[in-house]
Amino acid sequence: MSKFMNLIAAGLASGATYGVFGACLTIWFRVCNVLNLAVGDFAMLGGLGTAVLIQVHGVPLGWAIVLDLFGVGLLAYIFDRLVLHFAFDRGRSEHGIVSVFFYTFGLSLAIEGGALLLFGSDLRAAPTLWSGQALHILDFNIERPAVLVIALAIVSGTALWLYLRFTVSGRAASACGESLIGARIAGIDSAKFRRWIFIMTAVLAALFGVLESPIIGFTVQTGPTISLLGVVAAGFAGFRRPGKAVVVGLLIGLAEALIQGYVSISNGDVILYGALFSVIIFRPSVLGLSALA
Amino acid sequence: MSLTSGALEVENVAVHYGKFIAVSSASFSLAPGDFVAIIGPNGHGKSSLVNSLAGLVQRSGEVRIDGVPLPSRNPKAAVAAGLVLVPERRHLYPGLSVRDNILLGSYVKTSRFFAEKAWEDVADVLEVFPELSELLNQRAATLSGGQQQMVALARAMAARPAIIMLDEPCLGLAEAVSKRVYEWLVMMAATKVTILLVEENPVHALEVADRALEMFKGVMSVPDMATFAKEQQP
Numbered sequence: 001m002s003k004f005m006n007l008i009a010a011g012l013a014s015g016a017t018y019g020v021f022g023a024c025l026t027i028w029f030r031v032c033n034v035l036n037l038a039v040g041d042f043a044m045l046g047g048l049g050t051a052v053l054i055q056v057h058g059v060p061l062g063w064a065i066v067l068d069l070f071g072v073g074l075l076a077y078i079f080d081r082l083v084l085h086f087a088f089d090r091g092r093s094e095h096g097i098v099s100v101f102f103y104t105f106g107l108s109l110a111i112e113g114g115a116l117l118l119f120g121s122d123l124r125a126a127p128t129l130w131s132g133q134a135l136h137i138l139d140f141n142i143e144r145p146a147v148l149v150i151a152l153a154i155v156s157g158t159a160l161w162l163y164l165r166f167t168v169s170g171r172a173a174s175a176c177g178e179s180l181i182g183a184r185i186a187g188i189d190s191a192k193f194r195r196w197i198f199i200m201t202a203v204l205a206a207l208f209g210v211l212e213s214p215i216i217g218f219t220v221q222t223g224p225t226i227s228l229l230g231v232v233a234a235g236f237a238g239f240r241r242p243g244k245a246v247v248v249g250l251l252i253g254l255a256e257a258l259i260q261g262y263v264s265i266s267n268g269d270v271i272l273y274g275a276l277f278s279v280i281i282f283r284p285s286v287l288g289l290s291a292l293a
Numbered sequence: 294m295s296l297t298s299g300a301l302e303v304e305n306v307a308v309h310y311g312k313f314i315a316v317s318s319a320s321f322s323l324a325p326g327d328f329v330a331i332i333g334p335n336g337h338g339k340s341s342l343v344n345s346l347a348g349l350v351q352r353s354g355e356v357r358i359d360g361v362p363l364p365s366r367n368p369k370a371a372v373a374a375g376l377v378l379v380p381e382r383r384h385l386y387p388g389l390s391v392r393d394n395i396l397l398g399s400y401v402k403t404s405r406f407f408a409e410k411a412w413e414d415v416a417d418v419l420e421v422f423p424e425l426s427e428l429l430n431q432r433a434a435t436l437s438g439g440q441q442q443m444v445a446l447a448r449a450m451a452a453r454p455a456i457i458m459l460d461e462p463c464l465g466l467a468e469a470v471s472k473r474v475y476e477w478l479v480m481m482a483a484t485k486v487t488i489l490l491v492e493e494n495p496v497h498a499l500e501v502a503d504r505a506l507e508m509f510k511g512v513m514s515v516p517d518m519a520t521f522a523k524e525q526q527p
Contacts, residue, residue, distance in 0.1 A: 171393050178388050184348075
């Protein structure tokens with residue numbers, strides 16, 4: 001029983017990573033139909049940037065987090081004004097969605113290169129925000145930083161779900177992805193939604209990086225791996241439902257942990273992804289892709 | 294209804310796409326409550342004209358609503374001033390419900406935060422389109438062409454417009470459905486909203502409109518109705 005409960009705790013902690021990034025990817029995809037492949041790199045900037053500000057420049061923890069999140073938000077804003085604005089608002093019909101997709105891929109590479117210059121190639125971690133011994137709840141142990149990561153996944157997924165489901169602004173954000181012309185004739189400023197949700201997801205990813213880096217440690221190459229984990233959860237949420245992406249992310253994390261705990265550590269990922277691809281092939285409706293029709 | 298009364302003045306409006314001139318000169322005015330059709334063959338600038346008035350494309354020239362100038366390429370300003378477009382091919386939000394499609398027509402005017410409260414403010418459009426009451430939770434993509442056109446009209450009415458511009462509202466619809474669309478337009482006209490109807494088929498348009506304007510090779514003119522009627526006879 002203890003082993004099972006500890007696997008559940010470990011699964012929730014790793015599943016939170018899938019969930020947060022699935023949520024970040026889906027909310028922006030919902031607004032502009034493009035995957036942001038740089039979202040993992042924003043997390044890397046959160047973890048490494050905060051660590052370097054504290055360890056190299058001696059900035060206090062609280063200020064380091066504030067400065068880092070502000071910097072990430074500013075970077076996202078500048079990228080939107082200099083690149084996305086021209087791609088979406090000025091020449092989208094000429095460039096197409098595929099080109100814009102590669103802009104975020106290019107941003108990912110640029111962030112990685114810039115981070116290598118600024119932070120070096122060392123493994124680093126921001127200090128944990130909640131230190132102390134592992135919590136013992138019911139019959140399992142869970143590290144305190146992992147609790148924060150799970151909480152962030154649940155809070156962000158719930159907040160995004162509530163925003164889309166219950167607010168006029170959330171409906172308008174969805175409309176931008178459904179029909180750009182339809183949104184414009186209703187007076188909805190699609191550029192504003194694209195910009196602010198891009199910035200919000202960048203800052204959310206960076207906050208995740210601050211919380212996650214004490215658990216696994218980050219290098220400048222951590223970003224793309226995290227982005228890919230998010231794509232899996234986002235895909236199973238139909239690329240449009242951030243709340244569902246968090247739930248799916250947590251379930252994938254649980255399945256991963258249980259397979260590795262009870263079936264095979266070395267082949268756990270192969271079995272898990274085989275099962276996931278089987279679902280995609282034989283029950284594509286679970287992806288919710290009909291919503292894109 | 295809108296705070297504006299629905300007088301529209303268009304003066305020397307021109308629309309260019311690079312070197313291509315879609316509208317070289319258009320001037321006309323509508324009084325509040327007018328129902329005017331813009332007729333003319335496809336590709337002669339009718340859609341470009343109404344798209345430019347709605348702020349979707351850049352234009353030159355002067356546009357005034359109740360005497361107040363309307364900025365170019367600013368759809369939000371157009372909707373806020375009471376000028377609303379029902380575009381060709383409708384451009385609904387296919388993955389959203391009928392309720393959300395209608396609700397978002399009021400996006401510029403509503404100050405509500407929660408969608409449910411905002412819906413209460415626009416639900417009265419169902420009095421004009423009662424058939425939509427049973428379809429509110431259905432996704433727009435699953436509706437028939439006629440039902441989608443009804444949603445597009447209801448979305449426009451939810452904006453509390455003073456002036457509605459309709460671009461080819463019967464395009465792609467069966468004859469029987471087109472007749473229904475024209476019945477809805479007559480019902481909307483009864484609410485005293487000013488209507489500018491773009492229609493390639495002059496026979497249909499002149500059945501419901503008070504008068505007509507013609508666009509030909511990007512130039513607007515007033516057609517000679519006597520000659521026009523003779524040309525349309527079988």
